[in-house]
Amino acid sequence: MSHPKIAIVTGAGTGIGKAAALALLADGWRVALVGRRLQPLEEVAHASLLPEACLPLSADVADPQAVKNFFAQVLNQWGRIDLLFNNAGISAPGVPLEELSVEQWRNVVDINLNGMFYCLQQAFIAMKSQTPQGGRIINNGSISAYTPRPNSIAYTATKHAVTGLTKTAALDGRKYGIAVGQIDIGNAATEMVAKMATGILQANGDIAKEPLMDVKHVGESVLYMANMPLSANVLFHTVMATNMPFVGRG
Numbered sequence: 001m002s003h004p005k006i007a008i009v010t011g012a013g014t015g016i017g018k019a020a021a022l023a024l025l026a027d028g029w030r031v032a033l034v035g036r037r038l039q040p041l042e043e044v045a046h047a048s049l050l051p052e053a054c055l056p057l058s059a060d061v062a063d064p065q066a067v068k069n070f071f072a073q074v075l076n077q078w079g080r081i082d083l084l085f086n087n088a089g090i091s092a093p094g095v096p097l098e099e100l101s102v103e104q105w106r107n108v109v110d111i112n113l114n115g116m117f118y119c120l121q122q123a124f125i126a127m128k129s130q131t132p133q134g135g136r137i138i139n140n141g142s143i144s145a146y147t148p149r150p151n152s153i154a155y156t157a158t159k160h161a162v163t164g165l166t167k168t169a170a171l172d173g174r175k176y177g178i179a180v181g182q183i184d185i186g187n188a189a190t191e192m193v194a195k196m197a198t199g200i201l202q203a204n205g206d207i208a209k210e211p212l213m214d215v216k217h218v219g220e221s222v223l224y225m226a227n228m229p230l231s232a233n234v235l236f237h238t239v240m241a242t243n244m245p246f247v248g249r250g
Contacts, residue, residue: 011088013040015190023219061115112158134177143186179233186240
């Protein structure tokens, strides 16, 4: 009998992380739910109807020691890590770049880039040393990893940087059986993008409503990538609301 696969999902309490965690749990995975606030993580565990397959862990991914600690807790609980969904991220206020404070810039970089690296690094350490060796890492990029929105320099810069993390880690992971890919998501209906349904600034200066897609489709996409054999890798996967402005730039 095969053992359940073990996943870590960061930013698991809401939105995309929650959708991915629920999809993995429904498919028989055990999932460590990581986020800054414990209550939403416990609510996800309850909503899954599989609380025994969940490990809610409160941690800030911008703190490298906290990242080491929660990886150690997962390994102590379940013995290995088959998947990291490197999802935690934030955006800065949508203001002109000359008005963005240094603190706001650093906060986005600390979580979206530094935090993602800390998690990636700990996943490599664990996956290299476990038996059987290897595992999969899925980084949450964004449509913003390719194309910016107005007034989004911190978010866009970090998401472009995530692509560099993905490409380099995919190369460095080959010899250890570690497959690294990236999911780029556009207009999934979460709290973070709710304003798009009522109107958001466009590149031409207009305010326009944008189509959204059900976030469950993102969870399904993460599950698809997660269940690939380690001999195959989805290096980049884009899932987006069909009619959102991106293709053709409008």
